[in-house]
Amino acid sequence: GESVGLHLPTLSVQEGDNSIINCAYSNSASDYFIWYKQESGKGPQFIIDIRSNMDKRQGQRVTVLLNKTVKHLSLQIAATQPGDSAVYFCAESPPGNQFYFGTGTSLTVIP
Amino acid sequence: EPEVTQTPSHQVTQMGQEVILRCVPISNHLYFYWYRQILGQKVEFLVSFYNNEISEKSEIFDDQFSVERPDGSNFTLKIRSTKLEDSAMYFCASRAGPSTDTQYFGPGTRLTVL
Numbered sequence: 001g002e003s004v005g006l007h008l009p010t011l012s013v014q015e016g017d018n019s020i021i022n023c024a025y026s027n028s029a030s031d032y033f034i035w036y037k038q039e040s041g042k043g044p045q046f047i048i049d050i051r052s053n054m055d056k057r058q059g060q061r062v063t064v065l066l067n068k069t070v071k072h073l074s075l076q077i078a079a080t081q082p083g084d085s086a087v088y089f090c091a092e093s094p095p096g097n098q099f100y101f102g103t104g105t106s107l108t109v110i111p
Numbered sequence: 112e113p114e115v116t117q118t119p120s121h122q123v124t125q126m127g128q129e130v131i132l133r134c135v136p137i138s139n140h141l142y143f144y145w146y147r148q149i150l151g152q153k154v155e156f157l158v159s160f161y162n163n164e165i166s167e168k169s170e171i172f173d174d175q176f177s178v179e180r181p182d183g184s185n186f187t188l189k190i191r192s193t194k195l196e197d198s199a200m201y202f203c204a205s206r207a208g209p210s211t212d213t214q215y216f217g218p219g220t221r222l223t224v225l
C-alpha cells in the first residue's frame with residue numbers, strides 16, 4: 001500500500017513574536033545536541049548546538065535549552081522573521097559517531 | 112564559504128540497478144556521513160566514515176550499501192541493487208574533527224527508483 005509520511009507538528013507565529021520549538025530525545029546517554037533548520041528542497045542547516053554539561057546556550061536570536069532530567073530540548077527564536085519559516089529538527093548524539101534526528105516541527109511565520 | 116557538494120541533484124533509476132551517489136566534503140574535514148530522508152519523514156543516519164573506514168552504521172545500512180573515499184576529495188555511497196523503498200533524499204555531511212562537532216550538510220541527491 002501507499003506509505004504515508006509522518007504528520008509534522010506545526011507552529012505558526014506572527015512576525016516579530018518569539019517562537020519556541022520543542023523536542024524530546026530518547027537516549028539518556030546522548031551528550032551532544034544540535035538544532036537544524038531545513039528549508040524546502042535543501043539540506044539541514046546547522047543553527048546551534050549544546051553539550052550535556054550545559055543547560056542553556058545562546059546564539060544570535062536563538063537560544064537552546066536542555067533539560068536532561070526529562071530528556072527535553074527546546075529552541076527559542078527571538079523576533080521571528082519570515083525567513084525563519086522552515087522545518088526545524090533536533091538531533092542527538094550519544095558517545096560515538098552517530099546522530100539521530102527528531103521528526104521535525106514546521107514553523108510558519110505570518111507577515 | 113566552504114560547502115559540501117553532491118552530485119547528481121536528482122537520479123532516476125530502475126529497480127535492481129546500481130547507483131552511485133557522489134559527495135565532495137569540505138576539504139579539511141575528517142569525518143563523513145550519509146543520511147537519507149524519505150519524503151515527509153525524518154532524517155535517518157546511515158553511516159559514518161573516518162580514517163578510511165566505516166566507524167558506525169545503522170540497521171538501514173545493509174549489504175546493499177557501501178561507501179568509499181576513492182581519492183582525497185570524493186566520498187561515495189553505492190547502492191548495489193536498488194529497491195523501490197530506497198527512493199529518498201540522500202544527504203552527505205562532513206565534520207572537521209572530534210573537537211569541532213558541527214556537521215555541514217550537502218544539498219542532497221533525490222533518488223527515485225522506478
